[in-house]
Amino acid sequence: MIGRSRDWLLAFTSGILLALMLNYNGLLAKHTMPIFASWAAHGLGAFAAFVLVVSCSRLLGPPSKEAQPPPKAPLWYYLGGVPGAFTVILAAIAVNSSLALSGTIALMLVGQVLFGIVSDHFGLFRTPKRRIVAADFLAALLVLAGSVLIIFGRA
Amino acid sequence: MALYIILALLNGVVVGTTRAINGQLSTVLGPFKASFWNHIVGFVFLTLMLFVLGGWKSGASGAPLYAYLGGFFGAFYVAMYSYVLPRLGGMKVALLVISGQMISAVLMDYHNQDVPPTAARFLGVVMVLFGMQMTRRARSPEMKAIHDD
Numbered sequence: 001m002i003g004r005s006r007d008w009l010l011a012f013t014s015g016i017l018l019a020l021m022l023n024y025n026g027l028l029a030k031h032t033m034p035i036f037a038s039w040a041a042h043g044l045g046a047f048a049a050f051v052l053v054v055s056c057s058r059l060l061g062p063p064s065k066e067a068q069p070p071p072k073a074p075l076w077y078y079l080g081g082v083p084g085a086f087t088v089i090l091a092a093i094a095v096n097s098s099l100a101l102s103g104t105i106a107l108m109l110v111g112q113v114l115f116g117i118v119s120d121h122f123g124l125f126r127t128p129k130r131r132i133v134a135a136d137f138l139a140a141l142l143v144l145a146g147s148v149l150i151i152f153g154r155a
Numbered sequence: 156m157a158l159y160i161i162l163a164l165l166n167g168v169v170v171g172t173t174r175a176i177n178g179q180l181s182t183v184l185g186p187f188k189a190s191f192w193n194h195i196v197g198f199v200f201l202t203l204m205l206f207v208l209g210g211w212k213s214g215a216s217g218a219p220l221y222a223y224l225g226g227f228f229g230a231f232y233v234a235m236y237s238y239v240l241p242r243l244g245g246m247k248v249a250l251l252v253i254s255g256q257m258i259s260a261v262l263m264d265y266h267n268q269d270v271p272p273t274a275a276r277f278l279g280v281v282m283v284l285f286g287m288q289m290t291r292r293a294r295s296p297e298m299k300a301i302h303d304d
Contacts, residue, residue, distance in 0.1 A: 007239045008291065011248050014235035015255020017228045022256075023263060024225035031218035035208065037225075039201040044226030045233070046194035052187040052230065073183040080176035080189075081196030083169045089204065090166040097159035104163045109253050111167020116246030125175040130244040135292045142286030143250045146279040147257045153275025154264070 038088040042081070102151050109147050113140050171245055177233060178240030178248075190234040194226075247290050254287045 021041070029037035094104040117140070123129035173193070181189035240248050258280055261272050272280070 004291075007242050008247075008251065010235050011239045011243060011251035012255040012287070014232050014239075015252040015257075016259045017232035017235065017255075018252060019256045019259035019263065021225045021228040021232055024222055024228065028218050028222040028225065031216070031222065035201060035204060039198065039205055040223060041226040041229055042194050042198035042201055044223055045229040046191060046198050046226075048227045048230035049187060049191035049194055049234065052234070053191055056187055071183055073180055077176060077180040077183065078192050079196060080173045080180060081193040081198070082200050083176070084173035084193060085197035085200045085204070087166050087169050087173070088201075090162060090169065094159050094163040094166065098156060099159050099163055104166075107160060107163035108167040108170065111164040112171050112249045112253065113167075113246065114164070115168045115171030116244070116249035119171060119175055119245040124245075125172070126179055127175050127245060128241060130246070132246065135289055136246060139250055139286045139289035139292075140246070142282050142289060143253055144286075146282030146284075146286060147253055149275050149279030149282065150257045150261055153273050153279060155273070 034088055034092045038085065042085065102154075106148055106151050110144060113144060171249060174236055174240055174248065175245055177237040178245075181234075181237035182241050186234040186238040189237040190230050193233050193237075194230065250290050251287065254283045257283055 025037050025041050028040060091104060091108070094107075095101050097104075099107065117132055117136070118124065119127055120130040121132055177189050177193050180192060184192070236248055236252060243251075261276055261280055264270065265272060
């Protein structure tokens with residue numbers, strides 16, 4: 001149960017980090033353009049992640065001899081960054097339409113949750129299958145409706 | 156208009172896809188390496204896009220140095236959700252990331268513009284908090300078959 005709470009908190013914290021990331025990327029995009037800002041953020045993010053990987057392996061020391069070799073990941077496991085980078089382009093198009101920034105963000109959140117439901121149900125991309133229960137729909141409704149109030153209730 | 160609505164919804168689907176794939180990579184390589192691959196592959200892809208779309212001339216003139224901090228937050232953001240995604244499932248991760256993002260947005264606006272949140276926003280935060288609590292209630296015993304460790 002403690003492990004679950006930790007996972008839950010980590011997921012929430014990653015949302016805070018996402019908000020900070022978007023805040024700074026937005027600032028950079030104001031001075032340049034969205035694709036350039038995302039390009040710079042990906043480059044610096046790769047550098048930061050590389051430092052994390054190296055410092056972690058230093059801290060933990062070399063892997064023990066008995067450790068089994070890690071299973072091999074299929075090539076497409078490495079390509080998550082492609083759709084990730086593509087979102088910047090899609091968002092830039094939608095924001096410039098009559099949806100504006102608020103409408104685009106709201107619809108993106110709805111799309112994410114719908115994908116999550118379908119993905120859990122079918123186990124898309126080899127993710128673990130998880131049965132969606134009534135409480136899940138209520139949670140989704142509350143989070144999305146609350147988010148819409150936050151997005152459009154700004155002024 | 157309908158086209159743009161579909162495009163924005165599709166964007167959310169693409170975000171979910173990225174997370175699912177990075178989550179799977181982290182089960183093999185661990186979260187930090189998954190974050191590294193996500194960023195380096197995205198960087199190469201965007202480099203090509205900038206050549207195709209011709210965005211180089213826009214250069215980063217005049218942007219303050221701290222505007223480049225986004226990438227560092229991004230490295231941790233990707234590592235963190237990649238670690239929990241195979242454990243919580245895509246839907247719960249989506250809801251919790253959105254909750255963190257939305258509540259932070261309210262606090263950041265308050266901090267940056269010194270305008271207290273409106274009643275609508277306050278109600279929104281309360282609803283998000285209740286929704287987060289509901290994700291804890293929605294137990295999922297089927298998940299146990301997944302971890303081979």
